[in-house]
Amino acid sequence: MRKILLVICLAALVQQAAAQKKKKAPRPELGDSALVTLVQQRTFDYFWKFAHPVSGLAPERTTTPEVVTIGGSGFGVMAILVGIERGFITREEGLERLLKTVNFLQKADHYHGIWPHWMDGATGKTIPFSRKDDGGDLVESAFMFQGLLCVRQYFDKDDPKEQELRNKINWLWNDAEWNWYTRDGQDILYWHWSPNNGWSMNHQVRGWNECLITYVLAASSPNFPINPKVYHQGWAVSNHFLNGKEYLGIKLPLGFDYGGPLFFAHYSFLGLDPRGLKDRYADYWEQNRNHTLINRQYCINNPKGFKGYGEDCWGLTASDNHEFYNAHSPTNDLGVITPTAALSSFPYTPEYSMQALKYFYHAVGDRLWGEYGFYDAFSETNNWFDYQYLAIDQGPVVVMIENYRSGLLWRLFMSCPEIRQGLQRLGFTSPAIPAEAP
Template identity: 70%
Template sequence: MKFFNYICLLCALAFNVQAQVKQKKAGNHQHLSDTALLELVQQQTFRYFWDFGHPVSGMARERSNKAFDYGDEVVTTGGTGFGVMAMVVAAERGWITRDEALTRLLKMISFLQKADNYHGIFPHWLNGSTGKTIPFSRKDDGGDLVETAFLFQGLLTVRQYFNHDTPRENELRNKINRTWNEAEWDWYTRDGRNVLYWHWSPNNGWSMNHEIRGWNECLITYVLAASSPDHSIKPEVYHQGWTSSPYFRNDREFYGIHLPLGFDYGGPLFFSHYSFLGLDPRGLKDRYADYWEQNKNHTLINREHCVRNPKGFKGYGADCWGLTASDTYDGYNAQSPENDFGTITPTAALSAFPYTPEYSMQALKYFYYKLGNKIWSQYGFTDAFNETRQWYASSHLAIDQGPIIVMIENYRSGLLWKLFMSCPEIQNGLKKLDFTSPQLK
């Protein structure tokens, strides 16, 4: 009898432990305040960049799984730019010490100074141990101007944050400045044309022939190119290149919401995230748009599509919305209202916190409390899910994880916006392109 009771006790204890583990995995802590939930999501997501960063270079790995034959060595230039901004948040909020962040960042910038580059512009992917280029595609084996722009958006933010007059912080700033000054943005006008080109390589030259024209995620590329101390572009490159596209102006309404720029219904939501991790859209205007209106209305259109749910996908609604590029059940796709197959990507709604805080919090609570046992993990939310097909990703992507941390922080404190907009070069570049902003002195 005692033995039977002992077995029952062990079974009960095991069941209790399993229940606690499941609860922790699901994130079902119903007592969390909104502030505590935001902090938890930011901090847990940060672990992707901190715990899972490449052991040699410290840079962000492309993704958490080995899909598409990426392997363990692939690190991403743009995702690292998002990751270093997340490290600023972590240091400011005390998840890591300032000195710990400084050590990791010095490792990264020292690695980048020795890594492959093409007229100062880095490739999309690097080998995290050797710094050698890993081709993104057959001809994409050289400089990637847009990924490099995302990287420098992060590095300049880091430079502004680590402003103490100490040997190591001076070293970090000096190394960032040298790398920034060496980037030849003007080279990527392809012999002085009035548009920027996305790719160049010594093996394939300009054969990718990808002109960077708007509206999409690339605004930051033109801002940085205009801001370069030694290799800046002329204003005409912006006004005649970036804005010269049939998909730049829109000025129509979708679901009764005005959309100044871009594709019908706005396209995937990362258009309103990647360039605006550092660029402060509050009051940011030029002759083409009010960028706060653009980004907020883009978000509202995307959400309204999910609420109306014209294709009848399971789970869609006011609590569950957000269409952007991510993994999906049959590979990778750029989801949007015009390219909708039922896949919701948490980064879409969560990185929109500055624009739609109430709606984003509504989505966050659904993701965490209702779906947490399926999509919450050691690195925060997994990449995407499709309830119609009962598919839930196990993967995480650097370019999706980073904006969650950064944009929630910009909603909470404006920290990254303040730092990036304080760069003297960025101030000059924005003025050069005829932007106005309350942040411009």
Template identity: 55%
Template sequence: MHFDHRTLLATHIRLLVPCFFLLLVACKPTAQQKLSSVNETVTFASAEDEKIFTEVERATFQYFWDGAEPTSGLARERFHNDNIYPQNDKHIVTSGGGGFGVMAILVGIERNFISRSEGYQRLQKIVSFLELADRFHGAWPHWWNGETGKVQPFSRYDDGGDLVESSFMIQGLLCVRQYFKDGNPEEKALAERIDKLWKEVEFDWYRNGKNVLYWHWSPNHEWRMNFPVRGYNECQIMYILAASSPTHGVPAEVYHEGWAQNGAINNNPSGYKNIQLQMHHQGDATESGPLFWAHYSYLGLDPRGLKDKYADYGKENINHALIHYNWCVENPKKFKGYGPDSWGLTSSYSVKGYAGHAPGMKRDIGVISPTAALSSFPYTPKESMAAMKNWYLNKKDKLWGPFGFYDAFSETENWYLPRYLAIDQGPIVVMMENYRSGLLWKLFMSCPEIQTGLKKLGFESPYLK
């Protein structure tokens, strides 16, 4: 599925008239854009913009509410809104997408899509499932059978703990803990149960005796997957959590030697024309990686003013999004439909199965994934708004379903697949709300363990006193 193990599993302008070139130059964003400050309030340019924004948030949230697997309460891995291939895996739930989903439930409460009591009841069901479901040294698998809690193998040897996907779940659960920790007695009890789950994740076990974290461990195949995780990709949150764990923490050397490769993370940094990144995006990412790399780790981890000796993460994520925007606007492969109001490449469904789309002559195959631009609202608000309004107002008949925008489409191939993936829907809700109010950023960054862990790794952040 992505460049990480998902991609390994899935297979590892038009000529413009001069006046249009002038238009592009006039509206082309620069690498000078900045994130809002921690205390800044977002206002919309018009009532219509705010109305559409809220409707996209609301519809996408429903993936994790009406669309959830009923026994566990968790997000389904995928949902098909078509009858071409009858869906026989609605019982499969996902730890990573489910972690994004628990954050989406908090958004639903705050936006009055559901009541606080309804949100609490669903989250209580989810936590009860997580307490009894299969775990491996505290880490959950990538997939479970939502009806039984038993591991559903993601691949032949991937039938045990998945530390990356578990970290996405823990990132979400810590937000829930912070949200309810000062509530009524039932809410406080739920926060305490979440705290216990967090403290049971054995990050230190997943070092495999080395100064690096491994993605997988299986009781049947042990370290057979052999995937030490090094940056830069979507996995930074795993290292932050590992350094922050009060029970199974890892020393700072694991981050600096493993994730940052003793500074090699800054060698041959990626970039596109005048937009330069600070780190090398892994794989064949000459321009940049798929855009979910700017989302997954930063659903709770606030990149605003977040810096270590390797990067300014607010700047990195803005420039990452701007590379995608500019690539699609300039459209060197001349795909139909690309432009200032239709852009964004990431791992998603594709014309030929699942693929990791990104800027580059080999990796861009003409497939736009709405999650890429929508989840980038904090980084590129004007550009994301233009894409959202175009899709909503002009292409809704082809792109919109019961849970908001479908996962991906290609105007070049006249391909519109009415399907959804949890791991793409979740970041839309969470990052749109982070742009709007900073809700999940503020909750996650309020965790005292996270603040301690960030200090331990040498980070700067407005949240660190």
């Protein structure tokens, strides 16, 4: 009798183990190209399926579907171009969505042609980002214009709807008063202005951070350009602009010690091509690649002993965390890994970014993977795994992976004659700027 019971128990244990093994079975192996495409498509769906139904703009995050974000939506319009090229949607579907979005932006609240950080996705009315931040946000609007100019260059056919889209984008672009944000002609750009609070936010845009694209666009404006000295005497003058020191054996030309959060290497460079891009201050490919390598090497060294960190699991940048939200970096490390950091660095560190992608997908698995790709962040030390998506983190994943694969957005943005002229006015050189460019 005991033998029978033992056999029954063993059989039950074997059956239970088999069920658990089946439940935890590894995902089907995909080739690298197929896996990268899957990540792009799922992440693209945030901007396609989760977009606000009225405006087509991207909600700030999945828990705030009515609050749309201008900067994240700028990344989103670039993601739509990727979706067309990758066959996730048709050119006609993308065109219709983008026309809806541009028509909405024409009527939405703006402040001297500059949109607010947040707005109501149905009405276009400003939603204050903070108590006094209830007007124009120059940097968020720069992210949108970076995307819109790529859209304008992409839809180049002699077709009435494509021509309409180009014309409306030009109207918005020509109407943006970048020089207004020098606050009465100072040699610096200011981030915010509000009709209710004026310049009371008093936030000057100085480097090094994510805002280089703001100065490039301001210098490239057809109707309201800044003087180049605003770039050289404003942006390039701060106590954390020039660096030149080595961290973990890697030289860092610009920025904070250890580079700061990795989004500095992403947001301005979704359209602005860093390959061979140089001015008197830096080689921007070297800057972004070395920043990424320092960030990864810090995670490998893992001086605070956080669980999970290593060659396969790295990437510190601004994101959600187990406390709330923070700009994670080697000097502000809370044990939180944010997938967008490594994935949006594909152009700079393709092999290392692929390692991280596979770790996130296979090892962390369903704790991190959902309807719109990888959730925003996780901490194995704190056994915390986010359940939300953020537009500002989703967009660079789609776009920068595509720039690694095909250079699509870099090619489009750098083909803009105004951008070429603006870069030259600021003293930049680039292989993407023909010698005969105006």
